[in-house]
Amino acid sequence: MKATDISNPDYFHKVVDCQWACPAHTPVPEYIRLIAAGRYTDAYMINWHSNVFPGILGRTCDRPCEPACRRGRVEEQPVAICRLKRVAADYKEDISTRLPPVPRKKNGKHVALVGGGPASLTVARDLLPLGYEVTLFEKDRKSGGAMRTQIPRFRLPEEVLEEELNYILDMGVNCRFGEEITSMRELLEENFDAVFVGTGAPLGKTLDLPGYQESRENVHTGIEWLAGVAFGHITSIGRKVIVLGGGNTAMDCCRTAKRLGGEEVTVAVRSGFDEMKASPWEIEDAQAEDIPILNFHVPKRYIHENGRLVAMEFEKVRREFDANGKRLLVPTGDAPVIIRCDDVLCAIGQENSFPWVERDLGIDFDQWDLPVLDKRTFQSSNPKVFFGGDAALGPDNIITAVAHGHEAAVSIDLFCSEADVQQRPPPETLLQSQKMGIHQWSYDNDISIELRHAVPHADKSRTLKDLNIEVELGFDQRLAYEETMRCLNCDVQTVFSDNLCIECDACVDICPTDCITFTRNAEEATLRQQLIAPATNTDQDLYVSGELKTHRVMVKSEDLCLHCGLCAERCPTSAWDMRKFLLNTAKAGSPCQKP
Numbered sequence: 400m401k402a403t404d405i406s407n408p409d410y411f412h413k414v415v416d417c418q419w420a421c422p423a424h425t426p427v428p429e430y431i432r433l434i435a436a437g438r439y440t441d442a443y444m445i446n447w448h449s450n451v452f453p454g455i456l457g458r459t460c461d462r463p464c465e466p467a468c469r470r471g472r473v474e475e476q477p478v479a480i481c482r483l484k485r486v487a488a489d490y491k492e493d494i495s496t497r498l499p500p501v502p503r504k505k506n507g508k509h510v511a512l513v514g515g516g517p518a519s520l521t522v523a524r525d526l527l528p529l530g531y532e533v534t535l536f537e538k539d540r541k542s543g544g545a546m547r548t549q550i551p552r553f554r555l556p557e558e559v560l561e562e563e564l565n566y567i568l569d570m571g572v573n574c575r576f577g578e579e580i581t582s583m584r585e586l587l588e589e590n591f592d593a594v595f596v597g598t599g600a601p602l603g604k605t606l607d608l609p610g611y612q613e614s615r616e617n618v619h620t621g622i623e624w625l626a627g628v629a630f631g632h633i634t635s636i637g638r639k640v641i642v643l644g645g646g647n648t649a650m651d652c653c654r655t656a657k658r659l660g661g662e663e664v665t666v667a668v669r670s671g672f673d674e675m676k677a678s679p680w681e682i683e684d685a686q687a688e689d690i691p692i693l694n695f696h697v698p699k700r701y702i703h704e705n706g707r708l709v710a711m712e713f714e715k716v717r718r719e720f721d722a723n724g725k726r727l728l729v730p731t732g733d734a735p736v737i738i739r740c741d742d743v744l745c746a747i748g749q750e751n752s753f754p755w756v757e758r759d760l761g762i763d764f765d766q767w768d769l770p771v772l773d774k775r776t777f778q779s780s781n782p783k784v785f786f787g788g789d790a791a792l793g794p795d796n797i798i799t800a801v802a803h804g805h806e807a808a809v810s811i812d813l814f815c816s817e818a819d820v821q822q823r824p825p826p827e828t829l830l831q832s833q834k835m836g837i838h839q840w841s842y843d844n845d846i847s848i849e850l851r852h853a854v855p856h857a858d859k860s861r862t863l864k865d866l867n868i869e870v871e872l873g874f875d876q877r878l879a880y881e882e883t884m885r886c887l888n889c890d891v892q893t894v895f896s897d898n899l900c901i902e903c904d905a906c907v908d909i910c911p912t913d914c915i916t917f918t919r920n921a922e923e924a925t926l927r928q929q930l931i932a933p934a935t936n937t938d939q940d941l942y943v944s945g946e947l948k949t950h951r952v953m954v955k956s957e958d959l960c961l962h963c964g965l966c967a968e969r970c971p972t973s974a975w976d977m978r979k980f981l982l983n984t985a986k987a988g989s990p991c992q993k994p
Contacts, residue, residue: 400923402945402952405894408828411980413940414957415890417480420467422802424826424984425449427464427480428890432842434486435883437876442487444497448983450484451521451567451801452546454559457485458871459550461647461678461796469887469961476851478885479874486879488559494566499528501570506530508815511591513580516544517797518788519597520567521804522811525987527570529812534591535572538579539630542568544599545789546797548626549648551655552867583756583784593783593811596770597804600749600789606643610701614708614743618701621652621746628655628866637741639663641711643698644746645675650685652744657688658866665738666692667711669728671718684870688859696736697728701743710739749794760784769793776820777807785811808987824989829981833891834967840977842891844964847884888962892980895953897944899974902951906966906975907931914959915966920952934958 405411413419417427426445433442446453460481468477508531512519515537523533541547542564546555568574580586586594603620605611611618617637621644627633640661642653645668656664666685668675672694675682686692695716702710713736716728751769756762761781763771770779770786777785787807788800810820833840855872862868874882907915913932920926926941927934934941939958946952967975 400920400926400941400943400952402897403940403942405830405892405942408826408982410940411830411890411892412826412982414892414960415980415982416467416469417464417478417889418982420463421450422463422799423450423805424802424982425464426890426981426983428886428888429979429981430487431478431480431483431883431886432888434483435843435880439487439490440492440494440497443491443494446484446487447494447566448986450798451524451804452517452563452797453484454488454563455546455555456798457481457483457488458555458559459546460484460798463798469889470885473961474850479851479854479882482854482871482874483879483882485873486876489873490876490879498566498570501527502530504530505532508532508592509534509590510811510815511536511586511589511594513586513594513596514544514598514788514790515539515542515574515576516597516599516788516800517546518790518800518804518807519544519595520564521801522595522597522787522808523572524567524570525805525808526811527567527572529988531812531815533572534575536575536578536580536586538577540577542574542576544597545622548629549622549651551625551628551651553654553658553862553865553870554651556867556869581755583760583762587760587783591783592815593785595807595811596784596786596790597788597800598752598790600751600794602750602752603745604748604750605745606698606747608698608700610703610708613703613706614701617708617741618743618745621648621744622749624744625651625655628659633659635660637661639740640665640742640744641738641740642666642744642746644668644748645670645677645692645694646746646748647677647681648749649744649746650677650681652746653685653690654688655866656742656744657690658863661742663739664690665740666690667696667698667713667738668692668694669697669716671695687856688863693736695728695731699735702737708740708743710737711743712737749789751790751793767793773820775806775823776810777803778810778814778820782814805984805986809985809989812987824985826985827983827989830892830894830978831981833977833979840891840964842888842977842979843884844888844891844962844977846887846961846963847881849881849885851885852878852882890980891962891964891977893942893955893960893962893964893966894976894978895942895944895955896974896976897947897953899972900944900947900953901972901974902947902949903971905969905971909965909969911963911965912959912961914956916954917947917949917951918954919950920946926954930954930956932956932959 430442471477696713787803934956942955944953
């Protein structure tokens with residue numbers, strides 16, 4: 400293998416598994432260390448720069464970072480990364496003086512944003528400091544998109560939502576609330592320099608089964624019903640409720656129904672429990688509120704009497720696989736299951752909807768009615784129109800919408816500057832030694848052996864009576880500190896200087912995970928097998944040195960390294976150094992990479 404090029408920003412970025420897994424690439428270990436130091440405002444601003452909505456996401460994020468966390472490789476539970484983000488938001492000081500200034504003199508470019516959700520607001524936040532005029536069109540009377548309409552207040556308090564939305568709106572967005580765009584042609588005729596579409600996936604699916612027409616008054620689309628609750632249009636529901644679906648929307652529906660008068664709320668899922676799309680913690684919270692989840696129940700018909708819904712019929716199935724490994728749901732032969740109900744909430748998926756985009760404007764759509772986009776730039780086939788969030792690639796989550804917004808803002812800025820949108824600016828990176836003395840480092844490498852700390856919850860005897868009482872109480876400062884101590888500091892990298900190495904093997908002897916081997920070079924597949932601890936996880940790279948004096952090479956398995964620093968402490972020649980790697984993704988206005 401060739402010697403590893405650690406100047407490639409992706410190399411060490413990939414080693415920081417949590418940051419690599421985050422769609423917005425938030426520098427997770429950096430803000431966790433700041434929380435440990437009690438620097439909550441600094442930690443918040445690092446998050447705000449990357450993910451825009453730290454207080455919101457600290458309560459609602461789908462947490463792609465946590466399954467990637469290295470702590471989960473040495474024990475069952477990863478660091479509570481998401482809830483530590485909330486700690487930064489809960490304990491921060493006033494950040495108004497730390498927000499980027501917006502110039503009074505504009506740059507002459509005007510951008511339209513359609514939809515007031517996380518993707519559009521991210522574009523606004525990135526473009527306003529550059530002098531752009533930004534006009535936001537939102538059909539609802541308030542901004543927030545799915546963050547407002549699909550997440551109940553017992554998970555996301557309104558004051559948290561409003562605070563973080565207003566940080567952006569108060570930067571000078573021209574808000575046209577209550578104004579729905581019904582024609583892209585008419586919008587383009589207003590001569591905006593660019594248009595960004597962040598309308599989400601606004602159509603919920605309804606299950607049209609026998610008996611639907613007679614029962615439709617009491618069969619509701621999940622996301623529309625949640626929006627009605629959010630805006631106060633819906634304040635009650637029947638005593639017996641069935642929720643169809645196994646995703647996060649279904650969990651929000653069943654928990655909301657319980658608070659609006661549903662005494663018997665049941666979730667029915669076609670798949671197995673292990674196949675549910677809802678986040679495990681969302682399922683746990685629903686079960687903690689005594690909501691039964693019935694799996695392998697396929698809905699067959701609505702049962703009605705005198706033109707009113709009274710029950711649903713389900714067929715029990717089991718999971719089998721055909722010769723090609725395709726999953727099949729096969730009837731068990733058991734008698735149909737009849738569940739009495741007054742209302743049914745369908746949370747079985749969402750769809751995009753673009754009837755307002757005329758098909759002769761040069762904006763191409765694929766077979767799923769999604770816009771044909773460059774997935775790097777989010778530019779459509781009409782170069783003036785960009786998409787992001789669920790409107791771009793289908794239903795996903797808030798943090799992905801934020802990531803789309805950042806990339807689209809870069810593209811819009813390049814496009815409006817008549818530059819090549821493919822010429823993306825590079826990320827900002829820093830690789831800095833943490834050495835303070837012979838065996839002293841500027842970070843704490845005394846890692847806690849404690850298990851993951853549970854987030855305290857309010858008593859359900861209170862929370863189930865009020866839709867607006869937040870269930871999770873968040874970490875206090877003591878628990879937050881203890882949880883930060885579980886972080887393995889994966890961004891503090893082991894950097895090897897082969898010209899200083901005397902091949903004493905002291906680092907090999909002291910390494911607690913056997914991740915370092917001095918061996919003859921070979922092709923990667925062979926090299927992975929001849930290490931002291933074979934490196935079988937090919938998703939993580941090998942760190943390979945140049946040839947040493949004995950014609951061997953140093954090979955370190957990045958998959959096994961715990962960043963403990965013992966190799967650097969033990970090395971007599973300082974061939975090993977611990978260097979903090981910090982990567983911030985490029986935002987609109989960053990200098991482009993020179994050809």
